[in-house]
Structure formats: C-alpha cells, structure tokens
Ligand code: UP5
C-alpha cells in the first residue's frame with residue numbers, strides 16, 4: 001500500500017502571538033505532534049557538539065531567520081522519529097520567509113501534505129507585552145528583550161507576513177483571533193480543525 005503522507009498544519013503569527021500555547025492545547029486534546037521550529041533550533045544550539053550552535057544563536061539574537069536547510073532537517077528528523085499513530089503535525093513558527101517555503105517544497109513536499117495554515121492574529125503591542133512579561137518572569141530566552149523584539153517584529157513584517165498572502169491564494173489560510181484568553185483561542189481553533197477534517 002502507498003505510504004501514508006504526513007499531514008501538516010503550519011501555525012504562524014507574530015513573536016509572542018501565542019502559537020506555542022495554542023499548540024499545547026491542541027496536543028493535549030487531540031494528541032497531534034507539536035514541533036516548534038524555534039524550540040528545535042534552541043535545543044540544537046544547546047547540544048555540545050552541534051555544528052550549528054553558534055550560527056543559530058547569532059540568528060536568534062538578531063531576530064533573523066536561520067537558513068532553511070538547518071530548520072528543515074530538524075523538522076524532518078523529528079517527524080521521522082515520531083511514533084505518532086496520527087501522522088499529524090503542528091509545525092509552529094515555520095515557514096517564516098520565502099526561502100523557508102522553497103526549502104520546504106524541495107525537501108518535504110513529497111512526504112507531507114499541508115492541510116492548512118493557522119494564522120494567529122495579534123497586535124504588535126500585545127505580542128511585545130507578552131514576550132516582555134515572559135522575559136521578566138525568567139524565560140531565559142535571549143530574544144525576550146526590547147532590543148531583540150524590535151528586530152523580531154521587523155523580520156516578521158518584512159518576511160513572514162507576505163507568506164500569509166501566498167498561502168491565502170492557495171486557500172490554506174485560517175485566521176484565529178489570538179488576542180483572547182487561551183481557552184477562547186482554542187475554542188475558535190477547534191472549529192477550524194473540524195473544517196480541515198482533523
Ligand atoms: N500567552 C500566550 N497566549 C496567550 C493568551 N491567549 N493570552 C495571554 N497570554 C498569552 O506565548 C508568548 C507568551 O504569551 C507566553 O508567556 C504565554 O504564556 C503568553 P507563546 O505561546 O510562547 O507565543 P509564541 O507565538 O509561540 O511566541 P514565540 O516567542 O515562541 O514566537 P516567535 O515566533 O518569536 O519565536 P520562535 O521560537 O518561533 O522563534 C524564535 C527565533 O528562532 C526567531 O526569531 C528566529 O530567529 C528563529 N527561527 C528561525 O530562524 N526559523 C524558524 O523556522 C523558527 C525560528
């Protein structure tokens with residue numbers, strides 16, 4: 001029998017929009033696998049023998065987007081290693097620019113089908129507040145400070161927002177208002193998941 005393709009939902013939205021939080025709610029209820037590209041990059045950076053550790057840190061501290069070959073191989077490895085019976089993945093915070101999309105299409109589109117793109121809409125002000133609060137509470141993230149947040153936002157506006165239009169043309173965009181309580185964001189998301197057949 002033909003091998004089952006992995007099913008993917010991309011979760012996009014500004015820095016601090018609530019992508020990770022929402023994915024945790026979805027995973028808890030549905031059991032789908034949550035892969036945060038940012039978390040995977042931070043984890044790779046911490047490995048003592050990583051070839052890419054320094055490079056990753058440099059990009060993250062500048063709010064810049066890591067070359068797609070690195071990010072995609074982390075995603076790929078983690079998808080292959082997953083023993084999830086669903087083969088359904090929440091890919092959080094990726095793709096972030098056209099280079100990411102091109103790299104994904106070249107290396108992953110054979111194995112994966114993108115079911116949709118969940119777009120967490122949140123104002124820049126609220127995104128920033130959330131990240132600063134998290135930083136003050138001791139997140140330990142080297143990018144949860146005002147200086148790097150300005151850069152993260154610039155990168156988001158210039159590189160990631162245009163992708164929303166790109167995916168919109170393919171009929172893949174599902175918008176969710178993430179300026180509500182986490183519970184309400186999740187409630188709204190459940191309807192979207194049912195629309196895509198999840
Ligand atoms: N919070 C969440 N939801 C809330 C709600 N509804 N109401 C009130 N508070 C809410 O949430 C952020 C904070 O807000 C938390 O304290 C949370 O409790 C609260 P979170 O769920 O973490 O939001 P998220 O959107 O995941 O924020 P995050 O900071 O993770 O987003 P970024 O997109 O900035 O970070 P990411 O980890 O994806 O990327 C970091 C960096 O890695 C990038 O800048 C880039 O340099 C690099 N990167 C790449 O180069 N390539 C990639 O593909 C991915 C990352």
Ligand code: MG
Pocket residue numbers: 019020036038092093
């Ligand atoms: Mg996150």
